[in-house]
Amino acid sequence: MGAVDYEHKPVLIDEVMKSLHPRDGDFVIDCTFGRGGYSAAILQELDENGRVLALDADPDAIAHGERAFENEPRLVLAHSNYDRIVETLKELEMPAKADGIVFDLGVSSPQLDDATRGFSFRNDGPLDMRMNPQAGQSATEWLSAVSLKDLTRIISVLGEERMASRIARRIVESRDAAVLDSTARLAEIVYQAMPEKEKRQRKIHPATKTFQAIRMHVNQELEHLSAGLDAALDTLVVGGVLAVVSFHSLEDRMVKQLFRRSVLGDEVPDRLPLKEVDMGGNYEYVAKLVKPSEEETARNPRARSARLRAIKRIR
Numbered sequence: 001m002g003a004v005d006y007e008h009k010p011v012l013i014d015e016v017m018k019s020l021h022p023r024d025g026d027f028v029i030d031c032t033f034g035r036g037g038y039s040a041a042i043l044q045e046l047d048e049n050g051r052v053l054a055l056d057a058d059p060d061a062i063a064h065g066e067r068a069f070e071n072e073p074r075l076v077l078a079h080s081n082y083d084r085i086v087e088t089l090k091e092l093e094m095p096a097k098a099d100g101i102v103f104d105l106g107v108s109s110p111q112l113d114d115a116t117r118g119f120s121f122r123n124d125g126p127l128d129m130r131m132n133p134q135a136g137q138s139a140t141e142w143l144s145a146v147s148l149k150d151l152t153r154i155i156s157v158l159g160e161e162r163m164a165s166r167i168a169r170r171i172v173e174s175r176d177a178a179v180l181d182s183t184a185r186l187a188e189i190v191y192q193a194m195p196e197k198e199k200r201q202r203k204i205h206p207a208t209k210t211f212q213a214i215r216m217h218v219n220q221e222l223e224h225l226s227a228g229l230d231a232a233l234d235t236l237v238v239g240g241v242l243a244v245v246s247f248h249s250l251e252d253r254m255v256k257q258l259f260r261r262s263v264l265g266d267e268v269p270d271r272l273p274l275k276e277v278d279m280g281g282n283y284e285y286v287a288k289l290v291k292p293s294e295e296e297t298a299r300n301p302r303a304r305s306a307r308l309r310a311i312k313r314i315r
């Protein structure tokens, strides 16, 4: 950590805590530790027998947590991707089932604010964008070889960017001329690719969606989320709650559809003589859809697109 200690304001914290409702003696998994805002709130509700396992793919988040929570014996921190919940519990010899599991998706404010991580177009830095800089390809490496077709598709789908083909073309032209290794340079290329009228009309920076798409691809965010949610459902005790805060419509759709299937159960043929109890799924809604209040969005603009959904295992 440098001289600056970057902060993260936990999003929808009261609503998340209401859904999770941790009690004395509970074992809760915080799949996205960040700066520990959720873990700290959960620990406050637990007695000395309660425990929290907190995961983060980012080694900086874990290192920071080890210092900030050094006097907290009930918290176990693990540098791990959340698609490895089951394996991590085994490796740490922790209980195989949890009373509550929470995901707070995307990037933390410290990751965005620290220019050296390469997530932000506002401060120039190396174009990296990996949550875990010890694994996988950086954005620079990926952009150096990606085809125009794949880049266009990723910016269009993950960025939900209408100008994807113009932007992708400009990026490929630039990276063919010189290595694309600066966030400011990428932001400038995207800006130049966009028609003047479009730039004027946008409420967000013209590079926002492209940066989001590249980040989501480099970190394989949707793939990890899909595997992580399945693992989380397998890890819940009966009576346990899974709560997810998402910021992107594709993530939210994935959560919504999985929760719907979990609550309603797989479709059963009309005429089969099943008892009513057999027809539903194994979960019930705790929070079908919760958005941040105007007061929270005013206090913390990064909460703007947050969506909370939560389900409880009932059998």
Ligand SMILES: C[S@@+](CC[C@H](N)C(=O)[O-])C[C@H]1O[C@@H](n2cnc3c(N)ncnc32)[C@H](O)[C@@H]1O
Pocket (backbone or CB within 6 Å): 008, 009, 010, 011, 031, 032, 033, 034, 035, 036, 037, 038, 039, 055, 056, 057, 058, 061, 080, 081, 082, 083, 104, 105, 106, 107, 108, 109, 131, 224, 225
């Ligand atoms: C929005 S922040 C969480 C903030 C946290 N709730 C707090 O209050 O401080 C998301 C965190 O999830 C981590 N993360 C993202 N994808 C992950 C993954 N697949 N596995 C584990 N951690 C991940 C990021 O590194 C980041 O620290």
